[in-house]
Amino acid sequence: MAVDRSAFTQILAELRQHHTTGKVDIRAAFGADPQRFAQFSVTMDDMLLDWSKCAVDATIMEFLFRLAAAAGVEARRNAMFAGAHINITEDRAVLHTALRNPRSDGPVLDGQNIGADVTSVLSAMSAFADAVRNGRIQGATGKPITDIVNIGIGGSDLGPAMATLAMAPWHDGPRAHYVSNIDSAHIHDTLKGLKPETTLVIVASKTFTTVETMTNAQTAKIWIEKALGTQAVAQHFAAVSTALDLVAAFGIEKDRVFGFWDWVGGRYSVWGAIGLPVMMAIGPQRFHQLLAGAHKMDRHFCNAALPANLPVVLGLVGWWHRVICAYPARAVIPYDQRLSRLPAYLQQLDMESNGKSVMLDGKQAVTPTGPLVWGEPGTNGQHAFFQLLHQGTDIIPVEFLVAANGQEPELRHQHDLLLANCLAQSEALMRGRTLEEARTQMLTKGMEVEKVDKITPHRVFSGNRPSLTILYKQLDPETLGRLIALYEHRVFVEGVLYNINSFDQWGVELGKELATSLLPVVEGKQNADGRDASTAGLVEHVQKLKES
Ligand code: F6P
Numbered sequence: 001m002a003v004d005r006s007a008f009t010q011i012l013a014e015l016r017q018h019h020t021t022g023k024v025d026i027r028a029a030f031g032a033d034p035q036r037f038a039q040f041s042v043t044m045d046d047m048l049l050d051w052s053k054c055a056v057d058a059t060i061m062e063f064l065f066r067l068a069a070a071a072g073v074e075a076r077r078n079a080m081f082a083g084a085h086i087n088i089t090e091d092r093a094v095l096h097t098a099l100r101n102p103r104s105d106g107p108v109l110d111g112q113n114i115g116a117d118v119t120s121v122l123s124a125m126s127a128f129a130d131a132v133r134n135g136r137i138q139g140a141t142g143k144p145i146t147d148i149v150n151i152g153i154g155g156s157d158l159g160p161a162m163a164t165l166a167m168a169p170w171h172d173g174p175r176a177h178y179v180s181n182i183d184s185a186h187i188h189d190t191l192k193g194l195k196p197e198t199t200l201v202i203v204a205s206k207t208f209t210t211v212e213t214m215t216n217a218q219t220a221k222i223w224i225e226k227a228l229g230t231q232a233v234a235q236h237f238a239a240v241s242t243a244l245d246l247v248a249a250f251g252i253e254k255d256r257v258f259g260f261w262d263w264v265g266g267r268y269s270v271w272g273a274i275g276l277p278v279m280m281a282i283g284p285q286r287f288h289q290l291l292a293g294a295h296k297m298d299r300h301f302c303n304a305a306l307p308a309n310l311p312v313v314l315g316l317v318g319w320w321h322r323v324i325c326a327y328p329a330r331a332v333i334p335y336d337q338r339l340s341r342l343p344a345y346l347q348q349l350d351m352e353s354n355g356k357s358v359m360l361d362g363k364q365a366v367t368p369t370g371p372l373v374w375g376e377p378g379t380n381g382q383h384a385f386f387q388l389l390h391q392g393t394d395i396i397p398v399e400f401l402v403a404a405n406g407q408e409p410e411l412r413h414q415h416d417l418l419l420a421n422c423l424a425q426s427e428a429l430m431r432g433r434t435l436e437e438a439r440t441q442m443l444t445k446g447m448e449v450e451k452v453d454k455i456t457p458h459r460v461f462s463g464n465r466p467s468l469t470i471l472y473k474q475l476d477p478e479t480l481g482r483l484i485a486l487y488e489h490r491v492f493v494e495g496v497l498y499n500i501n502s503f504d505q506w507g508v509e510l511g512k513e514l515a516t517s518l519l520p521v522v523e524g525k526q527n528a529d530g531r532d533a534s535t536a537g538l539v540e541h542v543q544k545l546k547e548s
Pocket of ligand 1: 206207208210213266267
């Protein structure tokens, strides 16, 4: 879908010009306008997005909404939901949203009723998950399955691993373990604590060729075979893949294979069969609540006016920070221990989608594209890297996520402490502490003037550092679904503004190819002739250390 970017380019130039003279001092803006929070926050049911602590004002927001219109955010969104092949470099539709809208009369894509396909895979998953959970499906020796090991990487790992941890209060099925790394330590340490006769291995790979996953799957297969015999593989393995022939060749029974389709990208796949370990852990009913939450966010994204649209606003503010303010990174800090894998999940979602340098027309990007995304849960981060967020020379916008209620009512005071810390951090980033304030505070405490003068500059906080907060009632399956879908659509909005294809990932290819060609060199079967001096030198040193 060709988009005329001339209007966008014109508005962008005007906004850049405005930014040279119209910068907003956040702290001063709060002083000047008591309505600032109401003006720069928006809700969807209980979920609130507050971006009032970002350096924007009504004029800037007006520019941003004009840019969204000029970039064709709504037209591209509609094209995505309608099944247009917006992933142009792979000639694919992008329809992960259909996975959370399971209707047998669902969308028809290229002549195929995908609603019926989605429903049928979800039903098969539910039947299998229920049978494992209630003990009707057992291991080869007749014992119930107590542990599931999901072997997958990237999108076949991060989504379900993140969601399983997030949904811990609802976890009433078998224990779920995740193995992703090719490092033998990962599978070794995971299997070490498990019994083969009560373990089910799910091999999750869209392509069923990913070297990490297939190598770990072989290791797990040998582990089962050694303990229970070759014939036990069928009862201890299941697969999630689009490559049914390769799954069959591995020895996994047809009725234990759960499919998905090329219109679901790896990093958008937790909603379908890749979510099987989550469904086994929390049960099909709660898994459907997760889907329902995401579907709710899809409807909001499609129907809410741009200024009241959470994914649109989140995307516009993210783009503003990256392109106009030129901030290279953003921190995502969930004040929720059970969301501790969310930053890692968002790294793939965001950086694999928008870490591109070429626009849809094949030309070099004319603006910066996706930022570095990183984070850790609060309050832990406060005692580690928040120093740099408050006083470092780079400005890193922070995205705080927090629930008004925890899951442990008897420990309410701990949740209140968590909330107070979260709100305090965004307040501190915004307000800062002036030289005069720092000085007065120390003098009031009775410190000697000489010492005060020496220390004061170190105790100044510039403030005026942007952050936004996403606040919701409680982290339940429905809310998790809304949160993930919110971030998926924010990445989409930013991708449209960058004018890139957010749905391919060619950038992961080169390293994979070189690793394949380097394996025989590392194994000592080939020499490193023709390699650069650094790689050859490293290989030589490896061989020396192997022999020593
Ligand atoms: O590393 C790139 C990637 O293709 C991701 O996009 C994907 O999520 C991951 O590898 C795993 O791929 P697969 O599911 O095919 O094993």
